[in-house]
Amino acid sequence: MSDKPNEQRPILTTRQGHPVRDNQALRSVGERGPATLENYQFIEKITHFDRERIPERVVHARGTGAHGYFEAYGKIGNEPASKYTRARVLNETGVRTPVFVRFSTVIGGKDSPETARDPRGFAVKLKTVEGNWDLVGNNLKIFFIRDAVKFPDMIHAFKPDPVTNRQEPWRFYDFVSQSPETLHMVTWVKSPWGIPANYREMEGSGVNTYKLVNDEGVACLVKFHWQPKQGVRNLTGAQAAEIQAGDTGHATQDLYAAIERGDFPEWEFCVQIMDDGDHPELDFDPLDDTKRWPEDQFPLLPVGRMVLDKNPDNVFAETEQAAFGTGVLVDGIDFSDDKMLQGRTLSYSDTQRYRVGPNYLQLPVNAPQDGARARTNQRDGQMAYYVDDAGTNKHINYEPSGLGGLQEAPKPAKDYHQWVEGHLGRYQTSRTLDDYRQAGDRWRTFEDWERDELVKNLGDDLRQCPEPIAQRMVWHFWHCDENYGRRVAEAAGVDLATAQALAPLPGKPAPHQHRDVPTYTD
Numbered sequence: 001m002s003d004k005p006n007e008q009r010p011i012l013t014t015r016q017g018h019p020v021r022d023n024q025a026l027r028s029v030g031e032r033g034p035a036t037l038e039n040y041q042f043i044e045k046i047t048h049f050d051r052e053r054i055p056e057r058v059v060h061a062r063g064t065g066a067h068g069y070f071e072a073y074g075k076i077g078n079e080p081a082s083k084y085t086r087a088r089v090l091n092e093t094g095v096r097t098p099v100f101v102r103f104s105t106v107i108g109g110k111d112s113p114e115t116a117r118d119p120r121g122f123a124v125k126l127k128t129v130e131g132n133w134d135l136v137g138n139n140l141k142i143f144f145i146r147d148a149v150k151f152p153d154m155i156h157a158f159k160p161d162p163v164t165n166r167q168e169p170w171r172f173y174d175f176v177s178q179s180p181e182t183l184h185m186v187t188w189v190k191s192p193w194g195i196p197a198n199y200r201e202m203e204g205s206g207v208n209t210y211k212l213v214n215d216e217g218v219a220c221l222v223k224f225h226w227q228p229k230q231g232v233r234n235l236t237g238a239q240a241a242e243i244q245a246g247d248t249g250h251a252t253q254d255l256y257a258a259i260e261r262g263d264f265p266e267w268e269f270c271v272q273i274m275d276d277g278d279h280p281e282l283d284f285d286p287l288d289d290t291k292r293w294p295e296d297q298f299p300l301l302p303v304g305r306m307v308l309d310k311n312p313d314n315v316f317a318e319t320e321q322a323a324f325g326t327g328v329l330v331d332g333i334d335f336s337d338d339k340m341l342q343g344r345t346l347s348y349s350d351t352q353r354y355r356v357g358p359n360y361l362q363l364p365v366n367a368p369q370d371g372a373r374a375r376t377n378q379r380d381g382q383m384a385y386y387v388d389d390a391g392t393n394k395h396i397n398y399e400p401s402g403l404g405g406l407q408e409a410p411k412p413a414k415d416y417h418q419w420v421e422g423h424l425g426r427y428q429t430s431r432t433l434d435d436y437r438q439a440g441d442r443w444r445t446f447e448d449w450e451r452d453e454l455v456k457n458l459g460d461d462l463r464q465c466p467e468p469i470a471q472r473m474v475w476h477f478w479h480c481d482e483n484y485g486r487r488v489a490e491a492a493g494v495d496l497a498t499a500q501a502l503a504p505l506p507g508k509p510a511p512h513q514h515r516d517v518p519t520y521t522d
C-alpha cells in the first residue's frame with residue numbers, strides 16, 4: 001500500500017492522456033440541470049467500466065496464480081535426462097526457467113467457495129528458452145472420462161441444473177452411472193481427496209500420457225507429476241463446511257500469505273516412463289487417462305523442482321488472462337494418441353481466442369520469454385498490441401521470400417516419425433476395458449477414516465437420487481469391491497440384493513471383462 005503524500009502522487013488522466021481536473025462530478029447544465037452528451041471524460045470512464053469483465057473460464061473459473069521458477073536435475077532416475085528427451089528445459093541443470101502456475105476448482109463460478117468437493121486444476125506455464133511449455137493437469141492424476149467427445153456432456157451434468165440452477169446430485173450420478181469409466185475418479189473425489197486442505201498441500205499431474213523424444217528420434221511414453229514438499233493434506237466434509245462458513249477463498253489466501261511471508265511452496269517434478277507401444281501385457285491401456293500407472297511397476301523418477309516465490313501484481317492482468325493449453329509443447333516432448341489429450345488440445349486455444357481475444361498470446365503473462373521471442377507472420381486482429389519482429393525486412397510478412405523476412409528453423413538430424421494405420425471409425429477407447437479394478441484397489445488402499453468419509457458422502461448423495469440411479473451406483477461399487485458396494489448400499493438405504501440382481505449396462509462391457517479386439521462403428 002502506498003503512503004506517498006498527496007503532492008507526490010501522479011496526476012490522474014483519461015486514457016487519451018488528458019489530465020482529469022474533477023473526478024467527482026459529471027458536467028451538467030447548472031447545479032441541478034441535465035448532464036451533457038459531450039461529457040467525454042465520463043463516457044470513457046463508464047463505458048470502459050461496462051466492459052471490465054471478460055467471460056469467465058467455461059470450467060475452472062475459480063482459481064488463483066503465482067510466479068516462480070523450475071530447475072531441472074538433468075537426470076531421469078540415474079540416467080542423464082538426454083537419454084529420454086532433447087527438451088532443454090529437462091536436460092540443462094543450473095538454469096532457472098520462469099513459471100506461472102494457476103490452481104483452480106472445476107465446476108463453480110469465478111467467486112465460488114474453494115472448499116468445494118471437486119478435482120483441483122494444476123496448470124503450469126514454463127517459459128523455457130525453446131518457447132513455452134504448458135502442463136495443464138489436476139491433483140488426482142486421473143480423469144472421469146477418456147474420450148474428449150464426452151466432455152461437454154459430463155460438464156453439463158456436473159454444473160448447475162438449467163432449471164433449478166443448483167448442482168443436483170441426481171444429474172451427476174445419472175451421467176456417472178451410465179459411464180463406468182468414471183468410477184475410479186468418483187472414488188477419489190468423494191473421498192477426502194476431493195477436498196484438498198489448500199493448494200500448497202496437494203499433488204499435481206499432467207494426467208494425460210505424453211511422449212518424450214530424444215536426439216536419436218526415439219520416443220517413450222511418459223506421465224508427469226508434481227509432488228509437494230509440503231506433503232498432502234485433505235479435509236473431511238465437516239472441516240470444509242466449517243472453513244466455508246467463515247471464508248469462501250481460504251486457498252487463495254493461504255497461497256498468497258505463504259508467498260508474502262517467504263514460505264515458498266515447492267514441488268518435485270517426477271516422471272513415469274514406459275516404452276512406446278501398445279503394452280498388451282498390462283491390464284490397463286497406457287493411453288487411458290482414467291487409470292493410474294501403478295507406481296511399483298512404473299516408479300516416480302525425480303527430474304526437477306518448482307518453487308513459487310512471487311504473487312501476481314494484478315490478478316486480472318496475470319491470473320485471469322493467463323491462457324494454458326495442452327498443445328503448448330516444446331521440442332523433445334510430444335503428444336501421445338491419448339484421445340482426451342487430442343480433444344483438449346483443440347479446446348483450450350479455441351476458448352482462449354473467444355475468452356481473452358485473438359491476440360491473447362501477446363499479453364505478457366502468455367508471451368514466451370525474451371530469449372524465445374515470438375517471430376511470426378501472423379498480423380493484426382482485435383487488440384493487436386505490437387507487430388511481431390519480422391527480421392531484416394519489415395515489408396516481408398510472408399514466407400518463403402528471396403528478399404528477407406523470417407526463415408524456417410533447422411530440422412533435427414533425426415526426428416521421431418510415428419507409423420500409424422487403421423480403419424477410420426469411432427472406437428470405444430481401450431483394448432483392456434476394466435473400469436472396476438483400480439476403483440476397487442483404491443477402496444482397499446484408503447485409510448479407514450477415508451473409507452468412512454467416502455461411504456458417508458456417497459450415501460448422503462445417493463439418498464437424494466431416484467432409486468434406479470442409486471441402485472445402479474451400488475451395483476457398480478459392488479463390482480469394484482464387495483465391501484464397497486455393501487457399505488454404500490447401507491449408507492444410501494438401497495437394498496443390496498436388488499442392486500446385485502441388475503443386468504449389466506446395455507452396450508457396455510460387463511465388469512472385469514477385458515476386450516481383446518477393438519470394436520468400432522461408422
Ligand code: HEM
Nearest residue numbers: 057060102121122123137138143148151207343344347351
Ligand atoms: C480449463 C476444456 C479435460 C484441466 C479448461 C478450459 C477448457 C477446458 C475449455 C478453459 C480454459 C480457458 O478458458 O482458458 C477441456 C476439455 C477436456 C478437458 C475439452 C477434455 C476433453 C481436462 C483434464 C484436465 C483439465 C483431463 C486435467 C488433467 C484443466 C485445467 C484448467 C482447464 C487445470 C484451468 C486452466 C487455468 O488455470 O487457466 N479445460 N478440459 N481439463 N482444464 Fe480442461
